[in-house]
Amino acid sequence: MDKRTEISAFGEFGLIRPLTEKIELKNPGTIKGIGDDAAVLDYKEKQILVTTDLLLEGIHFDLTYVPLKHLGYKSAVVNFSDVYAMNGRPKQITISIGISKRFSVENLEELYSGLQLACDIYGVDMVGGDTSASLTGLTISITCLGEADKDQIVYRSGAKDTDLICVSGDLGAAYMGLQLLEREKKIFKGEADFNPDFGGKEYLLERQLKPEARKDIIELLAENGIKPTAMIDISDGLSSDLLHISRESNAGCQVYEDRIPIDFQTASMAEQFNMNLITAAMNGGEDYELLFTVPLTDHDKVSAIKGIRVIGHITKPELGNFLIGRDGGEVELKAQGWNSLAN
Amino acid sequence: MDKRTEISAFGEFGLIRPLTEKIELKNPGTIKGIGDDAAVLDYKEKQILVTTDLLLEGIHFDLTYVPLKHLGYKSAVVNFSDVYAMNGRPKQITISIGISKRFSVENLEELYSGLQLACDIYGVDMVGGDTSASLTGLTISITCLGEADKDQIVYRSGAKDTDLICVSGDLGAAYMGLQLLEREKKIFKGEADFNPDFGGKEYLLERQLKPEARKDIIELLAENGIKPTAMIDISDGLSSDLLHISRESNAGCQVYEDRIPIDFQTASMAEQFNMNLITAAMNGGEDYELLFTVPLTDHDKVSAIKGIRVIGHITKPELGNFLIGRDGGEVELKAQGWNSLAN
Numbered sequence: 001m002d003k004r005t006e007i008s009a010f011g012e013f014g015l016i017r018p019l020t021e022k023i024e025l026k027n028p029g030t031i032k033g034i035g036d037d038a039a040v041l042d043y044k045e046k047q048i049l050v051t052t053d054l055l056l057e058g059i060h061f062d063l064t065y066v067p068l069k070h071l072g073y074k075s076a077v078v079n080f081s082d083v084y085a086m087n088g089r090p091k092q093i094t095i096s097i098g099i100s101k102r103f104s105v106e107n108l109e110e111l112y113s114g115l116q117l118a119c120d121i122y123g124v125d126m127v128g129g130d131t132s133a134s135l136t137g138l139t140i141s142i143t144c145l146g147e148a149d150k151d152q153i154v155y156r157s158g159a160k161d162t163d164l165i166c167v168s169g170d171l172g173a174a175y176m177g178l179q180l181l182e183r184e185k186k187i188f189k190g191e192a193d194f195n196p197d198f199g200g201k202e203y204l205l206e207r208q209l210k211p212e213a214r215k216d217i218i219e220l221l222a223e224n225g226i227k228p229t230a231m232i233d234i235s236d237g238l239s240s241d242l243l244h245i246s247r248e249s250n251a252g253c254q255v256y257e258d259r260i261p262i263d264f265q266t267a268s269m270a271e272q273f274n275m276n277l278i279t280a281a282m283n284g285g286e287d288y289e290l291l292f293t294v295p296l297t298d299h300d301k302v303s304a305i306k307g308i309r310v311i312g313h314i315t316k317p318e319l320g321n322f323l324i325g326r327d328g329g330e331v332e333l334k335a336q337g338w339n340s341l342a343n
Numbered sequence: 344m345d346k347r348t349e350i351s352a353f354g355e356f357g358l359i360r361p362l363t364e365k366i367e368l369k370n371p372g373t374i375k376g377i378g379d380d381a382a383v384l385d386y387k388e389k390q391i392l393v394t395t396d397l398l399l400e401g402i403h404f405d406l407t408y409v410p411l412k413h414l415g416y417k418s419a420v421v422n423f424s425d426v427y428a429m430n431g432r433p434k435q436i437t438i439s440i441g442i443s444k445r446f447s448v449e450n451l452e453e454l455y456s457g458l459q460l461a462c463d464i465y466g467v468d469m470v471g472g473d474t475s476a477s478l479t480g481l482t483i484s485i486t487c488l489g490e491a492d493k494d495q496i497v498y499r500s501g502a503k504d505t506d507l508i509c510v511s512g513d514l515g516a517a518y519m520g521l522q523l524l525e526r527e528k529k530i531f532k533g534e535a536d537f538n539p540d541f542g543g544k545e546y547l548l549e550r551q552l553k554p555e556a557r558k559d560i561i562e563l564l565a566e567n568g569i570k571p572t573a574m575i576d577i578s579d580g581l582s583s584d585l586l587h588i589s590r591e592s593n594a595g596c597q598v599y600e601d602r603i604p605i606d607f608q609t610a611s612m613a614e615q616f617n618m619n620l621i622t623a624a625m626n627g628g629e630d631y632e633l634l635f636t637v638p639l640t641d642h643d644k645v646s647a648i649k650g651i652r653v654i655g656h657i658t659k660p661e662l663g664n665f666l667i668g669r670d671g672g673e674v675e676l677k678a679q680g681w682n683s684l685a686n
């Protein structure tokens with residue numbers, strides 16, 4: 001049997017220490033991490049990016065099929081993704097955890113090992129946090145700080161008429177991964193061990209359970225001298241996030257169905273589920289790919305980068321926001337992202 | 344009857360907007376607040392202080408007797424207090440809220456009005472956040488950023504042998520306020536309206552429900568040319584927080600019972616409750632007063648400041664940490680702060 005140490009074996013003060021005492025600070029700008037009233041950072045001439053996320057059990061994640069280490073990894077990575085979406089580099093995070101008695105110290109260590117792994121891979125320092133009891137379930141709150149040169153920050157608001165709309169990677173796989181996990185959960189309901197066979201669908205599961213932030217794309221854009229005019233990461237779904245860009249930029253947009261990048265496993269799963277593939281790709285969410293616009297003059301440069309696809313272009317605001325189908329038909333884009341408050 | 348708008352009437356995306364759209368940014372260093380993937384801040388040559396807190400219903404607050412506006416105010420202020428405790432100035436906060444269906448939009452507005460009031464009074468910008476459904480209760484997660492000149496930051500670790508130990512305001516009142524509220528809650532149990540008479544005990548309630556961060560003390564110290572050698576805010580209780588300083592500074596300490604500042608209402612309430620007054624003052628917590636050390640040579644300067652009391656001095660580490668009683672007896676200090684995980 002796995003070792004189980006009750007959380008109450010540690011005091012509140014004692015708990016955060018063993019989890020964080022091995023942390024070695026990586027960034028010279030991290031002057032003081034965990035251990036005082038506040039962390040101390042130095043960004044010198046850089047500007048500071050701040051983003052925050054609150055993740056609640058039963059709303060944002062389901063521990064039936066999400067391993068705690070993966071949950072920790074994903075919780076950190078989605079915050080890094082927000083910083084990259086500003087064309088910045090994540091540097092520090094603070095992590096607050098609320099846990100009920102259902103969890104053991106070993107569970108908490110697992111969660112932290114995922115958080116730490118993400119920090120190691122992305123070069124981010126864990127500089128603060130808080131661990132507390134909770135009456136029910138697991139609560140994770142993360143704030144991420146990052147840096148950018150003032151003239152390199154990319155907002156949602158800079159897209160201009162005729163700009164090209166680009167997207168990294170492929171879309172809809174994370175959503176299909178979720179559908180798959182939800183289906184298996186229903187099948188396995190009542191059985192103690194949840195251990196289904198996901199052979200041939202590993203990519204979908206990985207996209208859902210262990211997404212990556214597109215650090216590589218941000219670096220490729222910089223290497224190729226491309227500064228996007230507007231950028232956002234796709235967390236709510238392509239439709240919703242594209243609408244954020246066009247609204248903030250006071251513009252319209254046209255994207256082409258046959259340009260939307262979709263992986264083979266996503267397509268095959270959609271067929272199996274008898275779901276509309278393009279709906280999954282447009283509205284699925286949680287892809288954490290980068291959606292950005294570049295001037296038309298960057299067409300050749302951006303097209304040459306592997307892993308980036310031009311999917312459409314920005315228009316005047318009065319032209320609205322449309323998906324152009326394979327048959328030439330137009331469908332107006334609507335925000336249909338995953339909405340945790342509607343449930 | 345009060346107006347009640349269901350939270351579900353708004354989408355997740357729509358909810359944060361009406362609550363935050365009236366925000367006017369106050370600090371020139373706040374380049375971009377709410378509305379993009381991350382907030383953008385500029386600290387120029389200053390260093391950045393970051394502190395975070397997670398507050399869970401039933402663990403950190405009890406809505407039976409805590410009005411939502413007060414809860415919002417206190418949630419913000421306790422974070423500002425951490426920044427002041429580094430000798431910094433709070434500048435921005437991010438606020439994430441998880442709420443169950445039990446709450447209405449009007450409830451959320453009340454909570455935000457308290458958060459906003461605190462931000463207005465302390466000159467802090469609300470720059471980000473997240474609002475989400477929760478399955479049970481209310482969750483509040485706040486991260487506060489502040490600034491300080493590099494050479495003005497005060498850590499817990501700088502206290503030296505013979506330094507004077509100082510404390511602002513008075514201690515134990517917040518704890519007594521909590522005891523009072525808990526007692527009345529028991530008395531009123533089962534009755535729909537919780538509206539007891541707290542005449543003559545207003546100070547205790549205010550200290551518990553609407554504490555202030557000691558911005559004024561930080562400013563007075565600066566005006567008088569005093570830079571503490573170590574500082575912390577008293578959130579866990581004088582004993583615990585003093586032990587943080589002596590441990591981090593590799594020192595010991597002696598404080599004198601007859602020097603501990605205690606308000607008349609606190610003393611009178613302790614008598615009524617038949618509680619040990621000095622225990623309440625030493626271990627009560629949530630006072631959010633500043634505990635700091637200054638060199639012996641600053642004795643006259645610091646003693647002249649109204650609202651600051653010298654309560655003892657730092658010793659060599661091998662002498663340990665002691666409270667010297669009125670009769671000259673010594674009691675070793677122990678961390679007995681409020682421990683949310685032991686419950």
